[in-house]
Amino acid sequence: MADKDPMKIKILKNGPYMVSGNVPLFEQIMVTNEEGHVCEWSEGKEYPLKERYTICRCGASKRKPFCDGSHIKINFDGTEVASKENYMEKARKLETKDFILNDVWDLCDHSRFCLRGGGIRELLKSEDPEDIKLAIEEAKSCPSGRLVLWGKETGKPVEPEFEPSIVLVNDPQKKCDGPVWVRGGIPIESADGSTYEVRNRVTLCRCGKSENKPFCDGRHWMSAEEKQAFRDKWISPEE
Numbered sequence: 001m002a003d004k005d006p007m008k009i010k011i012l013k014n015g016p017y018m019v020s021g022n023v024p025l026f027e028q029i030m031v032t033n034e035e036g037h038v039c040e041w042s043e044g045k046e047y048p049l050k051e052r053y054t055i056c057r058c059g060a061s062k063r064k065p066f067c068d069g070s071h072i073k074i075n076f077d078g079t080e081v082a083s084k085e086n087y088m089e090k091a092r093k094l095e096t097k098d099f100i101l102n103d104v105w106d107l108c109d110h111s112r113f114c115l116r117g118g119g120i121r122e123l124l125k126s127e128d129p130e131d132i133k134l135a136i137e138e139a140k141s142c143p144s145g146r147l148v149l150w151g152k153e154t155g156k157p158v159e160p161e162f163e164p165s166i167v168l169v170n171d172p173q174k175k176c177d178g179p180v181w182v183r184g185g186i187p188i189e190s191a192d193g194s195t196y197e198v199r200n201r202v203t204l205c206r207c208g209k210s211e212n213k214p215f216c217d218g219r220h221w222m223s224a225e226e227k228q229a230f231r232d233k234w235i236s237p238e239e
């Protein structure tokens with residue numbers, strides 16, 4: 001019997017994500033708490049397992065999440081502009097007594113899991129174990145892998161464990177779909193044949209509007225001005 005294809009996502013030039021290798025596909029819905037902060041997921045639709053499928057990348061398909069060829073009709077420009085440097089080469093660093101928080105702003109999908117309790121940066125400066133527990137949870141909840149928290153004592157990143165899978169994010173608070181959340185180290189091959197760094201969690205754009213393609217940059221719900229205001233509010237210029 002022939003070996004099964006390994007799991008892989010191939011980005012087609014100005015076209016969809018071609019997924020192969022029986023990658024599980026399901027939907028998850030972002031849940032907010034009483035204060036209006038995103039805090040957890042609820043389970044959504046689970047799609048039947050398929051050897052291959054193509055996920056819409058331009059946002060125009062009438063058969064979402066799958067591609068229906070609309071990228072051709074709308075003349076979609078899916079040019080990949082994201083840096084192919086490894087995460088650690090790009091990451092900014094916030095150091096506290098027990099932790100190092102690495103942050104690559106460009107990867108932020110604006111799913112807002114890191115804003116509870118005054119935000120992850122404030123929580124990490126606290127001496128209160130409950131604040132530290134929440135900070136760890138927030139870092140692990142970041143779908144895009146923009147934030148990675150390292151314990152100084154262990155010298156290891158605090159990463160969630162994922163089976164290789166793809167989650168289609170739904171964001172009811174912003175009344176829209178979010179990115180394609182790729183989990184568990186599935187390789188992503190660029191249209192030019194090179195491979196992006198294999199990571200435990202990344203978020204790919206599926207609305208067609210990101211200015212950091214193929215990754216989501218939050219444009220599925222926010223304007224460039226809102227994105228800048230968000231950055232000014234939550235990240236200190238000195239960091």
Ligand code: FES
Pocket residue numbers: 109177178179180204205206207208209210211215216217218219220221
């Ligand atoms: S899905 Fe987030 S920017 Fe397109």
